Structure formats: structure tokens, C-alpha cells
Amino acid sequence: EPEVTQTPSHQVTQMGQEVILRCVPISNHLYFYWYRQILGQKVEFLVSFYNNEISEKSEIFDDQFSVERPDGSNFTLKIRSTKLEDSAMYFCASSWTGEYGYTFGSGTRLTVV
Template sequence: EPEVTQTPSHQVTQMGQEVILRCVPISNHLYFYWYRQILGQKVEFLVSFYNNEISEKSEIFDDQFSVERPDGSNFTLKIRSTKLEDSAMYFCASLDRGNSPLHFGNGTRLTVT
């Protein structure tokens, strides 16, 4: 069964550094998402992306964050200048059509030191 893949599985970075988290959504899906989960807390919506543009973003998704779909397969999340509080598990998800299940990747654990 097709799946969403994320790389790397674990990323350690120093505060102030830029990180790029990568995702390959399921190939025929049209909607793409990033969520994050701080350790021990609930999964939080960051941003949704459709038709090559952001369709919605949360308050968390400030100017330090950006997303891109540089080609037909990859979907990336960039954090320009990481903070300690950005440490979390970041999940990519994709969806083929409305009112159907979201398919999540296994996540990238980001540790900011």
C-alpha cells in the first residue's frame, strides 16, 4: 500500500540553524499537511497546502516556517532559525480527496539544542 515517507527520521540541530524536513506524499494525493507533536502533548496542525499554495496555517506557523513543493513528488518544511521550543515530532500527511482519511508519515523527530 502506498505510504507517506519522511526523512530524516531524527534531526539534531543547534538553536538558530535552519532545518529542512522532507516528505514524499502519496503520488496521486492533492492535499498536503504538516503537523507537529511536542513530546507528551497533542498533535497540532501547522499548515495545509493545495494547488501549489498554502490554504491554511495555524498561529504556530509564523515567519520562521515555510513550505514548498519543489517538484512533483517532494513536500518540504523549512524552519529558518530554530528555537529550543521547536523541538518536536513533525508529521507530514497527504489526502486524495475531501472527507477521506489523512495518511501520515512516520514523522521526523527534531531536537534543537
């Protein structure tokens, strides 16, 4: 079964530092997403990406965040100047057009200290 791969599985960073979370979506999927889940809370939508541009973003996804598909396979989430409250699990997901079931990766646990 195809998988969405995320690296690293766990990242610890100091407050104020920049982090890049990496994802390899399923190869024939066209839509890519980032979600996050703060410990003990709901899974929250951050951003969706299609045709090399952001198609939708939430209020959480402010100027601190950016996404990129630098090549034909990777999809990255950059968080500039991390804050303590950015500590969460970050999930990448992808989907194929016309199919509502999304495939999520196993997540990157980001800890900001």
C-alpha cells in the same frame, strides 16, 4: 499500501540553525499537510497545502516556517532560526480530495540543542 515517506527520521540541530524536513506524499494525493507533536502533548496542525499554495495555516506557522513543493513529488518544511521550543515530532500527511482519511508519515524527530 501506499505510504507517506519522511526524511530524516531524526535531526539534531543547534539553536539558530535552519532545518529542512522532507516528505514524499502519496503520489495521487492532492492535499499536503504538516503537523507537529511536542513530547507528551497533542498533535497540532501547522499548515495545509493545495495547488501549489498554502490553503490554511495555524498560529504556530509564523514567519519562521515555510513550505514548498519543489518538484512533483517532494514536500518540504523549512524552519528558519530554530528555537529550543521547536523540538518536536513533525508529521507530514497527505489526502485525496473527497476522502477524509489522511495518511501520515512516520515523522521526523527534531531536537534543537
